[in-house]
Amino acid sequence: MRDEDKIKIFIVVDNTSYRNDFESAWGLSLYVEAYKHSFLFDTGPDPGVFRRNLERADIDLRSIDFVVISHCHKDHTGGLEYITERRPGLQIYIPDESRRHYIQEVGLRPSVIKDLTKISENIFITKPLEGPPIEQSLVIKNDDKMILLVGCSHPGITNIVREVVYMFKKSPEIIIGGLHLFNVSTERVKEIVEELISIGVKKIFPIHCSGEKTREYIKTNYPEIYGDGGAGMIIEL
Ligand SMILES: [Fe+2]
Numbered sequence: 053m054r055d056e057d058k059i060k061i062f063i064v065v066d067n068t069s070y071r072n073d074f075e076s077a078w079g080l081s082l083y084v085e086a087y088k089h090s091f092l093f094d095t096g097p098d099p100g101v102f103r104r105n106l107e108r109a110d111i112d113l114r115s116i117d118f119v120v121i122s123h124c125h126k127d128h129t130g131g132l133e134y135i136t137e138r139r140p141g142l143q144i145y146i147p148d149e150s151r152r153h154y155i156q157e158v159g160l161r162p163s164v165i166k167d168l169t170k171i172s173e174n175i176f177i178t179k180p181l182e183g184p185p186i187e188q189s190l191v192i193k194n195d196d197k198m199i200l201l202v203g204c205s206h207p208g209i210t211n212i213v214r215e216v217v218y219m220f221k222k223s224p225e226i227i228i229g230g231l232h233l234f235n236v237s238t239e240r241v242k243e244i245v246e247e248l249i250s251i252g253v254k255k256i257f258p259i260h261c262s263g264e265k266t267r268e269y270i271k272t273n274y275p276e277i278y279g280d281g282g283a284g285m286i287i288e289l
Pocket residue numbers: 079080125127128203204230260261
């Protein structure tokens with residue numbers, strides 16, 4: 053039995069491993085249980101790593117409701133190949149047309165998101181923003197808190213958060229995902245982190261392509277805001 057008030061996020065694939073028995077790979081996949089739904093946000097770069105880490109986590113794809121693909125880069129879509137084996141016909145939410153035919157051809161059911169989309173009372177896919185590539189994010193919210201899941205943040209993490217604030221009239225408290233800051237200066241990291249905090253963000257799990265410099269900067273300067281990551285980690289909120 054799972055606790056329906058709890059939100060559970062399992063990091064299935066990440067650039068690093070949190071547990072020794074999980075494989076790391078450059079990419080991202082999060083498994084989420086929230087409000088009676090279970091779903092995947094991205095699928096990592098490789099069907100084999102994806103499958104083996106799902107098995108280690110004891111996550112059965114037959115029980116998931118849908119998959120959200122943040123953007124159509126290979127390090128987020130590689131696991132779709134394995135999903136076709138386990139769950140033909142599964143609903144896949146994508147941010148643009150680029151992979152629609154592929155997803156259809158392999159026997160899955162693509163749905164292209166154009167605007168803010170309510171999946172259930174507490175789960176939303178945000179309006180896809182231009183990167184390149186075009187990218188969508190996911191919001192889980194109740195009256196107390198709002199959690200934002202991001203893939204690579206190609207449109208810019210501050211732009212994504214500003215758009216969420218515009219749509220929901222409040223800031224997300226928690227951000228989990230890739231911030232795409234692995235190739236920017238510490239000065240720029242500082243500016244971005246300070247802006248996120250000033251908007252209202254209280255906790256950041258800077259995983260995947262966020263960069264070591266970003267992780268170190270937040271961990272050192274804002275330890276109360278920093279959240280650790282890595283494949284095999286469970287975040288309960
Ligand atoms: Fe990525």
